Amino acid sequence: MPDHLPVVVVGAGIAGLTLSLCLARAGVRVTVIDKAPELREVGAGLQLSPNASSILFHLGLGTALDATGLRPEAVTIRDGASGRLILRMPLGEAMVERYGAPYIVIHRADLQGTLLAAVEQEPRVTLHLGVNVTSVDETAAGVAVEGVEADQPVRFEGSVLVGADGVRSMVRENVVGGGPARYTGRTAWRATFEAEGFFAQSFRHNETGLWLGRHAHLVHYAIDAGREINLVAAIDDVWNEDGWDAPGDPAQIQAAFQDWPEPVRKLIAMPDIWRKWALCEAPRDTPWTKGRTVLIGDAVHGMPPFVAQGAAMAIEDARVLAGVLASDSGEDIEDRLRAFSEGRKARTDKVAAAARRNGVIYHLGGVPAKARNLGMRLIGAERLADNMDWIYGWRPVEG
Ligand SMILES: Cc1cc2nc3c(=O)[nH]c(=O)nc-3n(C[C@H](O)[C@H](O)[C@H](O)COP(=O)(O)OP(=O)(O)OC[C@H]3O[C@@H](n4cnc5c(N)ncnc54)[C@H](O)[C@@H]3O)c2cc1C
Incomplete structure (x- = not known):
């Protein structure tokens, strides 16, 4: 960055x-x-696909991520009504061979802790x-942020x-002029429990599981280098409060899955403590x-x-924006920010649309769910993997 002032990140x-x-x-x-x-x-x-893990490995964080995360061998997709396997898509070595970077599952706190430890080594931060x-104000030199830190006024x-x-x-x-977050009508319930003993009798330990059912779906995978199992259950809902940390009543989530196959009910019954998170989107017309x-x-x-x-899109954004801000092209900074935004928006809009589409497909019931299962079986694991190339195969343009 040619300017003498730092970049301020909120x-x-x-x-x-x-x-x-x-x-x-x-x-x-x-x-x-x-x-x-x-x-x-x-x-x-969090699941970190190769488009994100490649950036983090390039930053030298691979050893730390492998120490706390796990590279699952496969993802298995099952029908939440019948319990039948729909398909099994290899991850593990298949991902490394295909994309040159691993698919990793990790606790968000471990990822954040790894990034923080690396940032703390940097005298420039x-x-x-x-x-x-x-x-927050624009000044002649750039921007000024005022606030309160430990009861003292601060200015950056x-x-x-x-x-x-x-x-x-x-x-x-407050600054860019976008609207408030929009609730999606879904709540994510999240919990972890000790893996020891559980998976030996129920599922393969090193696989990510995805169960699809009417008005809900469940994802499970190991974190903390395999010591814990992470559950995320997304249900159609009306609850909408802020924060990552609201307590959820175990009886309520057990009731939501009471008609699902036994392995799912067993999983849902394991944790004593659940947290819930209202799933929100940024408004689609956000500048x-x-x-x-x-x-x-x-x-x-x-x-x-x-x-x-x-998180993968956040990591991609960060990598691309850093390249833009560190460049000494001499081009006006506001023009560079606009060009960055246009390039990234095209990709993140497409990924967000895919996420919304999956949200509909995952929660189908009855005949449409049977058609979905048949369609996925016909596509097969190999073509499903091909369909992910545009997401997982993305790499930043150097220079
Ligand atoms: C249930 C669930 C499962 C998910 N699974 C995946 C997954 O498998 N893979 C994946 O890639 N993504 C996943 N995500 C999405 C992922 O968690 C987010 O996209 C990611 O955390 C976004 O990172 P961020 O840095 O933009 O925002 P955040 O992680 O939300 O961080 C924002 C930071 O800003 C701080 N902050 C907020 N307001 C202020 C303020 N006024 N002043 C100063 N600081 C402020 C907060 O304290 C926080 O530290 C999942 C999300 C959920 C809810």
């Missing part, structure tokens, strides 16, 4: 930390601020936690402001940029997690 989630790391490695100073007083364990498991932003000046503050983004609503402010990650394209690509 939000130290997956998008903000990846961007900070990429920028620092490219020689750009960064001030990253988050409203959370500490970056503690929130969220549950200054991290401020527990900051309540009160105002920067060349560019990046809103990486999640699906309920303050920067989107990505205004002046020297730009949005990335869920702040601009928060989408339902039904192609498991929200």
Whole structure:
């Protein structure tokens, strides 16, 4: 970045930390601020497909990710009414051979912790936690963010402001002029439990499972290097509150799956503690940029997690934006931000549309569900894998 001021990033989630790391490695100073007083364990498991893992491995995080994550051998898709297998798609070595990077399942906190540890090694990054932003202004030199940190007023000046503050983004609503997050009518219930003993009797330990049923679906996979099982149950719902951490009543989620096959009921009965998360999207007409402010990650394209690509898109955004901001092309910064936005929007719109489509297909019941199962069997695992090439095979354009 030719400007002498740092880039100010609001939000130290997956998008903000990846961007900070990429920028620092490219020689750009960064001030990253988050409203959370500490970056503690929130969220549950994440699937990281090769388009995202390749970026993280390129940043030198591969060993840390493999230490806490897992490379599942396959994903098995089953019908939630009959319990029958629909298809099994190889992941593991097949992904590495096809894309040169692994498919990894990991706890979101482990991914965030890995990124944070790397960022903390970078003298060019200054991290401020527990900051309540009160105002954001454009100045002659760039941008100024004012806020309160530990009861003291603080002011951060920067060349560019990046809103990486999640699906309920303050920067989107107050600076860029986008609308509030839109509830999708689905709630994700998330829980983990100790793997030991359970999978030996029920499923293959190192496989990701996806069960499709009327008004709901269930995903399960191992995290914490195989020590824990992560469950995500998405149900049609009307509940809509903020946060990653609202408690869910186990009896309610057990009731939602009471007519499902026994293996599902056994899985759902395992955890004592459930958390729920209202699935929201960023408004589809959100502007990505205004002046020297730009949005990335869920702040601009928060989408339902039904192609498991929200964090992956945030990581891609971060990698591409870092290249744009670190470039010394001499081109006007606002023009560069606009060009970045147009390029990324085309891709993230397409991925979000695929996620919404899956949301409909996954929750079918009756005859349409039977047609879906038949269609998936006819397509087969190999062609299904081909259909993912445009997502998993993406790589940043160097230069
Ligand atoms: C149930 C579920 C399963 C998912 N599974 C997958 C998956 O398998 N694969 C995948 O790729 N994605 C998945 N996702 C999506 C993924 O979790 C998100 O897309 C990803 O976390 C977005 O990262 P982000 O950095 O944009 O936002 P976040 O991770 O939400 O981070 C935003 C950060 O901004 C901070 N912040 C918010 N407001 C302010 C403010 N006013 N001031 C300062 N800081 C602020 C927050 O504290 C937070 O640290 C899933 C999501 C859910 C809900």
